[in-house]
Amino acid sequence: MSKLKEKLASLMPEWRARVTRLLKEYGDVEIDKVYVRQFYGGMRGLKCLTTDISYLDPMEGIRFRGYTIPETLEKLPKAPGAEVPYVEGHLYLLLTGELPTEADVQDVISDLQKRGEVPDYVWATLRAMPRDTHPMTMFSTAVTSLQRESEFVKRYNAGMSKMDYWDPMFEDAMNLIAKLHTIAAYIYRMKYKDDTPISPDFSLDYGKNFAYMMGIDHPYDELSRLYFILHSDHESGNVSAHTTHLVASALSDAYYSLAAGLNGLAGPLHGLANQEVLRWSQNLMEQMGGKLPTKEYLQKYVWDTLNSGQVIPGYGHAVLRKTDPRYTAQREFALKHLPEDELFKMISLLYEVVPPILQEHGKAKNPWPNVDAHSGVLQWYYGIHEYDFYTVMFGVGRALGVLSNIIWDRALGQSIERPKSLTLEMLEERVGIK
Numbered sequence: 001m002s003k004l005k006e007k008l009a010s011l012m013p014e015w016r017a018r019v020t021r022l023l024k025e026y027g028d029v030e031i032d033k034v035y036v037r038q039f040y041g042g043m044r045g046l047k048c049l050t051t052d053i054s055y056l057d058p059m060e061g062i063r064f065r066g067y068t069i070p071e072t073l074e075k076l077p078k079a080p081g082a083e084v085p086y087v088e089g090h091l092y093l094l095l096t097g098e099l100p101t102e103a104d105v106q107d108v109i110s111d112l113q114k115r116g117e118v119p120d121y122v123w124a125t126l127r128a129m130p131r132d133t134h135p136m137t138m139f140s141t142a143v144t145s146l147q148r149e150s151e152f153v154k155r156y157n158a159g160m161s162k163m164d165y166w167d168p169m170f171e172d173a174m175n176l177i178a179k180l181h182t183i184a185a186y187i188y189r190m191k192y193k194d195d196t197p198i199s200p201d202f203s204l205d206y207g208k209n210f211a212y213m214m215g216i217d218h219p220y221d222e223l224s225r226l227y228f229i230l231h232s233d234h235e236s237g238n239v240s241a242h243t244t245h246l247v248a249s250a251l252s253d254a255y256y257s258l259a260a261g262l263n264g265l266a267g268p269l270h271g272l273a274n275q276e277v278l279r280w281s282q283n284l285m286e287q288m289g290g291k292l293p294t295k296e297y298l299q300k301y302v303w304d305t306l307n308s309g310q311v312i313p314g315y316g317h318a319v320l321r322k323t324d325p326r327y328t329a330q331r332e333f334a335l336k337h338l339p340e341d342e343l344f345k346m347i348s349l350l351y352e353v354v355p356p357i358l359q360e361h362g363k364a365k366n367p368w369p370n371v372d373a374h375s376g377v378l379q380w381y382y383g384i385h386e387y388d389f390y391t392v393m394f395g396v397g398r399a400l401g402v403l404s405n406i407i408w409d410r411a412l413g414q415s416i417e418r419p420k421s422l423t424l425e426m427l428e429e430r431v432g433i434k
């Protein structure tokens with residue numbers, strides 16, 4: 001058994017006892033009310049999910065297991081000379097709630113390296129798809145195709161106690177995480193780099209190996225680590241996390257569950273917004289002959305977008321009410337590594353121009369940028385000019401959080417999800433409309 005799995009097994013009895021007590025002694029305590037607006041408003045603000053992996057405060061932003069983004073980046077172990085922590089250490093934190101030692105991180109690194117080989121049929125599946133298929137479709141298909149490897153399915157079919165569900169869920173999650181960066185890089189180089197995939201180097205950590213397989217030099221390894229950590233988790237109500245949790249609640253395995261979550265991530269109001277930001281910003285730069293627009297021109301462009309009934313991509317959020325600290329962390333990386341880049345200057349100008357316009361427009365509850373407003377410009381700078389690949393990298397990062405969640409879902413016996421629907425007529429009757 002890996003050390004990480006042993007650690008998880010040692011944590012579970014106490015967590016299970018707390019959940020059992022809560023449900024037994026306080027199961028009927030009311031926490032929140034449901035309002036009519038929430039029926040048609042995407043259940044916004046409704047408190048009916050639980051996770052301990054991360055918590056999103058509207059003003060402060062995400063905390064991973066209690067740590068803010070600056071704290072996470074500061075406290076997790078780093079490779080000698082590196083500026084961004086190991087992805088593997090972040091996974092340890094998400095799963096256990098504890099900061100890993102350097103030895104803990106090395107254990108996770110070597111465990112993932114052993115699980116990293118991708119079966120050839122995955123490549124054959126990807127190659128059977130038309131080359132102009134969206135890379136998110138390829139990514140989610142590759143994950144679904146791996147479902148035949150599921151340990152959970154094998155153990156479930158052989159007959160397994162509910163108390164043990166988390167164990168094969170852990171195996172599936174780790175086997176998947178170990179392969180996702182390789183699959184992503186393969187899709188990239190097959191689709192966009194004249195079909196020249198680079199085999200993984202299993203002596204490297206996750207972020208470094210991804211940069212190596214993408215064929216991009218330092219400091220792209222640092223950016224990869226940052227990107228995967230920042231995108232890992234945003235509590236459990238966002239579309240990708242909730243979908244993964246929902247599908248896993250039917251005891252679908254990690255492969256089915258993650259693929260479903262990735263399909264949700266591929267929507268333009270969620271993860272795909274990062275490609276929209278770049279497309280929208282570069283359209284404007286093209287109009288300007290590659291030059292930075294004036295502030296006045298940019299203001300007009302933003303208003304034109306709003307007046308044509310479209311959203312400003314990368315701005316607004318369902319929960320956040322201030323600048324996303326994931327945006328700030330990426331901005332700090334850009335200020336250090338590409339302060340003079342024209343596109344970065346454009347993204348910075350948008351940061352000045354968009355919030356007051358959204359405030360004046362008066363619709364968006366949050367006029368500030370979210371994570372997607374900044375990720376594209378960094379990828380572009382290091383040579384990834386294919387916007388539609390950005391969400392795939394978001395998906396690699398997001399897998400760390402959503403898979404950690406479904407391991408704990410099984411450990412704590414979360415039930416199959418089945419909220420109750422009402423008809424419009426019933427709602428009208430309940431509020432007194434005749």
Ligand code: CMX
Nearest residue numbers: 269270271273311312313314315316317318363364365366
């Ligand atoms: N530009 C223009 N209008 C916006 C807006 C934006 N960036 N953000 C919100 N609004 C509008 C909404 O469309 C909504 O309009 P209607 O009343 O006509 O439906 C109104 O303002 C109120 O919306 P809200 O309560 O502030 O925001 P929601 O919780 O409904 O939606 C989000 C949140 C992220 C979908 C929305 O802000 C948006 O569409 N942003 C642009 C897309 C984006 O950046 N998505 C990425 C989010 C992060 C991620 O998941 O990756």
